Amino acid sequence: GAVVSQHPSRVICKSGTSVKIECRSLDFQATTMFWYRQFPKQSLMLMATSNEGSKATYEQGVEKDKFLINHASLTLSTLTVTSAHPEDSSFYICSAEWVVPGVLFFGSGTQLSVL
């Protein structure tokens, strides 16, 4: 299957700092990428949909000024958690939609811990 690379896999930061997570589709171009968040023992929650060259679409309840998404090219989307706080600690996962609608390839996830 197609490969989506996500970095970093784990990050620990101090409260108040910003963290950037990168998501790259390595062997296909992805017009649409998705960002999910997952708390322990819970399912994935869609945060936002990222479309190349346009503004991201955020799900209800997700603060767009806190979770900045940039999709500057067909192979790269970034999520920046600004002024992170302990409640932002979570597992963040990106995905890219393949040429077949509904078929998503996922990154390996980023475990964010805010102290």
Added chain:
Amino acid sequence: DAKTTQPTSMDCAEGRAANLPCNHSTISGNEYVYWYRQIHSQGPQYIIHGLKNNETNEMASLIITEDRKSSTLILPHATLRDTAVYYCIVRVFNDYKLSFGAGTTVTVRA
């Protein structure tokens, strides 16, 4: 998108077929059934999808009932590495969202 119902958990024996059920009684004609799985602490993995015909690939088979109100994912020879949470998702083909429910926690035992 139509709601899906899956058992919370199930065990299966290594080497045996694992049959994972999913109910989607409110599915509409243009909605597909997708299956994904998530191994602990990893990103989800696409398994298979279908509309109304049975589908098979190198990972699994998908059996959809004639009325399309339920489906079964079959892992033909379960291995310990198939232990994961399996998600059954119903989605309109060209809808941009894929929403995950609680899934079924499958534990393959030696």
